[in-house]
Amino acid sequence: MESPFKSDILKGKVALITGGASGIGFEISTQLGKHGASVALMGRRKQVLQSAVSVLQSLSIPAVGFEGDVRKQEDAARVIDSTFKRFGRIDILVNAAAGNFLAAAEDLSPNGFRTVLDIDSVGTFTMCHEALKYLKKGGPGRDSSSGGAIINISATLHYTASWYQIHVSAAKAAVDATTRNLALEWGTDYDIRVNGIAPGPISDTPGMTKLAPEELGSKAREEMPLFKIGEKWDIAMAAVYLVSDAGKFINGNTMIVDGGLWLSRPRH
Numbered sequence: 001m002e003s004p005f006k007s008d009i010l011k012g013k014v015a016l017i018t019g020g021a022s023g024i025g026f027e028i029s030t031q032l033g034k035h036g037a038s039v040a041l042m043g044r045r046k047q048v049l050q051s052a053v054s055v056l057q058s059l060s061i062p063a064v065g066f067e068g069d070v071r072k073q074e075d076a077a078r079v080i081d082s083t084f085k086r087f088g089r090i091d092i093l094v095n096a097a098a099g100n101f102l103a104a105a106e107d108l109s110p111n112g113f114r115t116v117l118d119i120d121s122v123g124t125f126t127m128c129h130e131a132l133k134y135l136k137k138g139g140p141g142r143d144s145s146s147g148g149a150i151i152n153i154s155a156t157l158h159y160t161a162s163w164y165q166i167h168v169s170a171a172k173a174a175v176d177a178t179t180r181n182l183a184l185e186w187g188t189d190y191d192i193r194v195n196g197i198a199p200g201p202i203s204d205t206p207g208m209t210k211l212a213p214e215e216l217g218s219k220a221r222e223e224m225p226l227f228k229i230g231e232k233w234d235i236a237m238a239a240v241y242l243v244s245d246a247g248k249f250i251n252g253n254t255m256i257v258d259g260g261l262w263l264s265r266p267r268h
């Protein structure tokens with residue numbers, strides 16, 4: 001679908017997207033690029049990174065891929081420094097890397113629980129922490145009055161409770177708290193806006209493939225008045241809006257992009 005935004009609204013900006021080579025992260029990379037940003041993708045899989053970068057370059061988007069795991073602080077620091085060296089500034093950090101699987105709480109080992117928190121929650125904080133020096137007002141490549149923007153990809157499953165998702169629910173709750181606290185501290189001190197996006201079910205993503213098998217079968221869908229499957233494009237448009245000047249007064253907000261699904265209950 002054609003973007004409703006002008007194609008130059010992110011001109012001159014540089015974005016680093018974790019998990020940026022696949023799924024929702026890749027669509028965000030693509031749309032930030034199509035609206036004028038140069039993009040750096042961080043991911044664990046070399047082949048996936050290489051093919052994502054080729055696709056972006058074929059769209060004339062300046063793009064580079066860096067291998068790294070958000071669980072490793074040294075990878076975070078290296079990729080952030082490399083992004084700065086490649087493009088001369090960093091304006092936007094999108095934390096889209098996430099780990100997930102279905103597991104009943106009684107079958108989930110504490111290490112399985114910890115692994116998802118390490119990727120989603122600690123990984124998000126680590127990336128923000130390491131990127132701060134480049135994102136803050138007056139940082140390298142920036143003027144003294146304006147800071148950058150961070151988007152943390154969340155979910156809605158922790159607003160209530162979700163079967164077999166205790167680890168992800170806990171992890172995304174921590175992500176939302178991190179979004180709010182950084183918005184407060186870094187918005188005040190450094191003019192950095194920190195927001196989140198909470199997608200609902202999105203078609204053609206690893207999340208849907210892994211999590212939606214029987215759980216969201218046709219019967220369950222019929223009982224959900226607002227059930228719709230979104231597109232990766234919907235999430236990417238929210239990201240473009242939030243990081244652009246259109247979102248300049250939005251800070252500390254996690255925008256729900258789920259067609260209203262999380263509000264729904266069975267009719268009877």
Ligand code: HXC
Binds near residue numbers: 098111
């Ligand atoms: C139970 C599991 C498990 C599973 C891993 N573990 N997979 N437990 N069921 N299916 C446990 C392991 O037993 C182990 O604990 C611990 O987790 C670490 O496992 P590893 O295999 O060593 O970890 P690692 O190779 O680092 O992989 C972690 C991973 C991750 C979480 C599986 O690689 C991953 O999910 N990758 C896919 C990324 C992805 O799909 N992203 C999209 C997310 S969608 P023990 O105790 O045995 O040592 C999303 C949407 C959320 O986030 C919202 C939806 C509504």
